């Protein structure tokens with residue numbers, strides 16, 4: 001089975017500024033791919049290249065096995081949903097949905113059939129006669145999705161479709177998009193800078209930075225085995241703890257050089273263990289404390305600096321032998337500034353990065 | 362087989378001579394000619410002598426460049442009563458422009474400041490009346506203003522005209538200033554008042570230093586507006602005080618004597634130079650200015 | 659002593675009229691201009707249009723006599739007709755041309771700034787300058803007509819300024835030259851205000867560009883069009899300088915306009931009552947155009 005989308009050696013420059021370079025990407029049939037990255041890293045640019053809204057500088061784009069590098073957006077077999085909805089304000093919802101189809105001279109009964117289906121899937125039947133001005137943000141975004149839906153295409157492109165909505169609506173629509181994907185089984189490429197959206201929706205996530213894809217993998221893989229320090233720090237909230245230090249590959253021990261030293265036995269190295277300066281990453285939620293620390297392979301004592309009770313859990317800033325460490329405790333545990341508490345963790349859940357290349361060891 | 366050509370790669374091939382581009386740039390160039398033609402004709406005509414004009418066509422460049430028409434237009438052309446050229450009109454226009462500019466911009470800025478920051482009961486009503494004034498055809502107010510100026514003993518003098526310019530400048534410029542001042546952060550005024558600054562203190566030390574752009578915009582509207590005015594000049598001044606536009610019209614459209622087209626065009630160019638200079642030097646600000654002034658005409 | 663202090667302390671409210679005294683003093687010019695000139699002057703003119711004032715204004719009522727005389731004066735009828743023809747044609751052409759030029763400039767062209775500067779510079783020039791230049795270009799002996807005849811078309815005739823039937827065309831050529839740049843700038847600002855994503859959406863939908871303009875973009879720019887409309891209209895009513903410079907109302911009375919009728923009646927023919935009646939009619943014209951617009955603005959704000 002061919003891939004749904006293949007991007008080969010893509011390069012895009014605006015004059016002297018190169019935004020994307022040597023980008024290769026393959027998206028399988030029916031896959032939900034999320035492009036995740038900080039602002040300005042080129043996510044929208046990549047999406048616009050796939051849609052044909054930007055002319056690429058070099059490289060090829062294939063959709064459903066066809067080379068569409070020079071094809072018009074409307075003839076690439078894609079549908080697109082925009083952050084600002086981009087609905088035509090003076091047309092009714094129905095007008096918005098049918099405008100492109102009428103223009104492409106799709107037969108009337110076929111249009112009616114597609115509208116009916118889209119309206120049913122998205123539950124916008126009661127809105128069809130209204131204008132976008134009279135809709136709420138969530139309803140507008142549903143109509144915008146509907147406009148892509150009626151095009152009856154294989155590939156859907158979403159550019160931060162939920163970022164103009166408030167938190168609750170966002171969560172609701174996120175679930176709906178996921179359900180939509182399960183019903184339609186289309187290929188979807190979804191741009192966001194919200195990691196929750198990325199983790200919950202994606203079959204695979206592509207983490208982008210500076211116009212390049214840093215890691216392309218299943219969400220759990222990205223969370224558990226980030227390929228470099230940037231990805232490790234980008235994913236996860238609160239962010240991963242990083243410690244600077246020296247790794248002894250033979251003895252499999254880590255030493256900050258400032259009084260904290262422990263074994264990393266159990267860590268799965270990518271290659272053969274090496275010796276040298278490294279970054280060690282430890283997720284706050286992987287640190288156990290109190291009585292749960294007892295059965296952890298690595299144990300130490302932490303001095304509590306600051307406490308942030310959040311209800312369900314409590315975030316603790318602490319110092320371990322001069323090393324700053326943030327971790328989470330059960331919200332019911334009593335903890336105070338100045339307390340000394342035992343903590344522990346499993347080296348299998350650590351991440352080790354080379355100090356100079358910042359790549360995973 | 363030419364299979365190699367059929368795998369698209371890289372940028373879509375662009376044809377600079379695609380019909381679309383030819384139409385686009387073709388239209389732009391044709392319109393540019395329409396807009397540039399008068400400037401060109403004006404310039405070449407003013408540099409020819411009359412003999413050449415009579416035999417040649419108006420679009421051909423001068424065979425022999427002469428600045429005589431410019432000299433004549435400036436210092437010798439006759440307006441019917443006297444023959445000292447446009448220089449007198451230029452002087453009058455400058456003497457009208459400077460006080461009108463200062464007075465109209467200051468009054469408008471101060472009024473805008475009152476309306477934005479020191480509203481009192483009824484101030485909005487007066488503002489509404491003022492804005493309505495922008496839509497009253499000048500002809501309705503011409504005679505009442507004659508009477509007012511006559512009562513004040515200013516009719517026919519330069520100062521009368523200055524006052525008229527100030528009056529008719531108020532609606533647009535007050536609106537500009539008011540809208541600009543309203544958008545300044547309100548905390549600033551509160552802080553200044555807490556610090557003990559009063560009406561004038563806030564105006565001079567806080568508002569004015571923060572409002573240079575709007576002063577420039579209003580200044581541009583006023584310079585071109587006052588310089589280009591014709592109607593008020595004819596109505597409210599005596600012939601010896603006529604501004605440049607009125608004098609220009611008298612020179613060109615005077616029925617006596619032989620028509621000297623080259624002198625006429627030199628005079629026309631001379632009159633257009635000031636606003637053109639403002640336009641070319643202030644560029645984007647000019648666009649902003651007229652767009653802002655135009656928001657309600 | 660102590661009672662004076664207490665007043666300053668704010669125990670008793672200060673006299674209302676004196677509060678914000680400086681701001682009220684600073685508002686005096688506005689009040690004088692608004693009430694004294696705009697309202698007072700308008701009422702004065704309207705009032706005196708019902709009198710038989712000739713050389714000097716006087717309150718000798720004659721009812722609607724001046725208006726009856728006005729509407730039976732050929733010169734006024736010609737003026738009104740000219741204004742209507744010039745107004746409608748100029749309005750339509752200015753809007754179309756302004757939008758067309760703005761759309762051209764909005765197509766991400768090269769040298770956009772240069773073209774914009776070229777289209778707009780005439781707006782910096784006065785109507786007098788505009789009128790005189792075009793008078794020269796349209797001069798039948800030396801201008802366009804002469805040149806085209808020189809090319810061998812001996813029968814070519816284009817002398818709008820000397821032909822009563824064509825003179826409005828001459829005025830239009832010059833008026834459009836001066837005024838379209840402004841409308842173009844306003845339309846361009848409107849086009850730039852349209853969400854980039856709308857254009858992307860129409861490309862994904864496969865809508866041709868011309869259709870996008872007509873069906874999507876122009877309806878979205880309604881407020882800009884309304885502003886431009888009001889602007890052009892109020893400019894048209896003021897049409898005076900251009901006529902004076904270009905044709906002085908001629909040939910004959912073929913290019914008279916109301917503003918010129920008012921001026922001539924007031925200041926050269928010294929028939930004040932008649933001039934006031936004519937200027938009142940101009941005011942009525944503006945009101946007829948403006949009131950629906952103001953009503954629309956008001957309704958939009960309420961929504």
Ligand SMILES: Nc1ncnc2c1ncn2[C@@H]1O[C@H](COP(=O)(O)OP(=O)(O)OP(=O)(O)O)[C@@H](O)[C@H]1O
Pocket residue numbers: 014017019037038039040041042043044045046193
């Ligand atoms: N037309 C343009 N000309 C020049 N540079 C551009 C242009 N459009 C985008 N860029 C640059 O390209 C880079 C990538 O932009 P892009 O819009 O793809 O970012 P993004 O990842 O979508 O960010 P965001 O999350 O803020 O939407 C940015 O640095 C931006 O400044």
Ligand SMILES: [Mg+2]
Pocket residue numbers: 043044045
């Ligand atoms: Mg983006």
